[in-house]
Amino acid sequence: MKENKDIEQILLNGEEYEKMVKAKIEQEFNAELEKSSSNSDKKFITEIKEVPNDKLFSKAATFEVINKDSKTKSYINGLQAEGYLGIQNSDRIKLLAGETDSFVSGNSYVKFVKVRI
Numbered sequence: 630m631k632e633n634k635d636i637e638q639i640l641l642n643g644e645e646y647e648k649m650v651k652a653k654i655e656q657e658f659n660a661e662l663e664k665s666s667s668n669s670d671k672k673f674i675t676e677i678k679e680v681p682n683d684k685l686f687s688k689a690a691t692f693e694v695i696n697k698d699s700k701t702k703s704y705i706n707g708l709q710a711e712g713y714l715g716i717q718n719s720d721r722i723k724l725l726a727g728e729t730d731s732f733v734s735g736n737s738y739v740k741f742v743k744v745r746i
Contacts, residue, residue, distance in 0.1 A: 667741035
């Protein structure tokens with residue numbers, strides 16, 4: 630019965646309830662971080678020269694897109710980056726050869742970040 634009184638008191642006191650909820654969320658967040666860090670068996674390559682050609686323009690690759698006009702940054706996968714290339718065949722060849730890790734498409738600057746192997 631004492632435990633029920635304690636719970637009732639916590640619920641009546643909004644500040645204590647907020648602390649309890651915050652602690653629970655923080656505990657779940659830390660557990661999720663631990664779980665994701667244990668998946669370190671996934672290997673990432675950040676040097677474009679080391680990336681296999683079949684992985685560069687795939688869903689496993691990550692590119693950063695910076696809009697020159699609005700100064701915003703977003704991330705896309707390799708398939709989307711290939712779409713940004715359009716008919717720029719010389720940039721595609723340089724990327725596949727590892728000679729460059731970025732290109733310009735219209736008002737966007739696209740840069741290779743990493744690929745998951």
